[in-house]
Amino acid sequence: MPDIPLPPGFTALKLTQARRAFESALGAGKVFFEDLDRVGYHDKFAVNDTAHLPAGAIGPTTVEEVQAALKVANQFRLPVWPISRGKNLGYGATAPLMSGSVVMDLSGMKKIVFDEEFGTVLLEPGVGFYDLYDYIQARKLPYWLSTPGNSWGSVIGNALDRGVGYTPYGENTKNLCGLEVVLPTGEVVRTGMGAFKGAPTWGAYPFGFGPAWDQLFVQSNFGIVTKANMWLMPEPESLMGMDVEFDRPEDLKPLVDVIGPLRRERVLQQSPSIGNWMRAAAVATRRGEWTDKPGALDGSVIDAIRKRFGLGWWGVSLRVYGREAVNKASYAILEKAMKAIGPLSLKPTTWVKGQPMEFSGWTGTPITFPMQSANWYGGRGGHIGFSPIIPQSGTAALAQFQRTYARYKEYGMDYQGSFAFGERHLVNVNAMIFNKDDPAMMARIDPFFRQLVADAKAQGYGEYRTHLDYMDLVADSYDWNGGALRRLNERVKDALDPNGILAPGKSGIWPKGQGRRK
């Protein structure tokens, strides 16, 4: 039997005692400490398979059971790593940051309370996008989801990790409206109007009175979110837009500078993403179909990919949602703007309520097939992403692309990059697809990633989200005033989690005496 990963300061006997205490609190059917369970909660896309190994897992299904589990964790000073559904592949998925932690799997918490009049929904963390889609379909409710490209995961888990979707409600974390949170000490709090006993407006007004705490529990280890209200988009009367291709790498600059003002002005209310040819190739095909040459793809292969799929060097899809009369006016503005910068192709698309619907992310339909890109190199594929926040400027975007593309070539990796709009920023998503059965490639991933972090840091660009391996590295890059934000986070952590049992190291936040605070 392989050795069981132990938390710092633990013996196998102490872990067994903690396991029995969990069984007593939750029932043996919700406690998972077999070898197969440690396989089950491993990070499938890990670059380093020897890191982030859980000791076991527990699966509370009620708020009271979450409290009971935390009581055991505090009693034994045992680190617990909560996951909603653990499908954020590329960021760590089901695995804990610190080996020896016990995963708290909230997949079994699947309650949905839907306000059909106002389009708000109170969700537990185990509710996946497919579950909520199914709920809406079964009841024929006039609302659309905002789904990410891998919709296997949890709706509120995605929002709590600042994931994004394709519709005007695409910045999912902004659609949180009041949470229920179990603090590390076991106390349950509700934020926003949920703090007001009996208020019918918990899902309607996000702030309540006084400080608003929702974002305190996003990408943090300050509490376990057991319920969250979210807003859903009313089904629009009309959806219009266009898919536009551009021929040259340099076209990125005018694209950003033309789309940016339209986004800021809110003619565009969803967040377009400018991406390169690789996305189609990596989903539809494997690399071996194109070339057997090592190193980054050369120009002839890129040309062949573009030709087969009818792509430019960059492509972008723009969509407008809502009343048809408004959309027609907005569409005309967008079309004029795009044609003015010389697209390679421009393909309009239109839909009106009652017509057959396109089942894609544009209509809030859950999807998983984009994850086929993990199979690009063959073998046991995976990916991580490097995603710095950069200014919404064509000059900045082009320079960032040129720097990053040069690094992909230097490290011999195929470039899959995109520039996704927020209202005032761009997220430059760089996917690193890899083959875990290629040791030489895998040895390049970590130095490559660290190089990109350093390059971005030199420009003042920091990541918005990262894999378990790089949480300390990225947190350290937020270094104004000697890392004042990190020190604040640590003070909050020490106050809320005096025993340091909840998700040590999450987002670079360590309890006193652990990790880099030893």
Added chain:
Amino acid sequence: MKRLVAGAVLLAGAAAIAQGPAPLPKPETRASRPTATGGEALYLEHCAMCHGPNGMGTGLLARRVQPALLEERKGLGAAFVIAVARNGIGNMPAIPRGEVSDAEMKAIAGYLAAGPHAK
């Protein structure tokens, strides 16, 4: 599967990258088969997102085996299904017991082992 990606809507990391119209089939969930029970209902709830007509698992299996839809396969052994699901395979992550219980997994495996199922 080429038709699924002809318009290429895909994701890198967590950020949306989309391009082109995507003539995709509607996802299959429990709502699409309201009379489903037992292993079939559990399959729709826990597996169809990847192994339905528009799923990652179907797309990847189509590269090496036909039919790619698990429900249309014959000769899938229940023990094999459970072993693959619990350990993961290829690009498929393992399905842990906190997500799908042993009893649920057994019912799903039994349903697939009884296939192929006509649609």
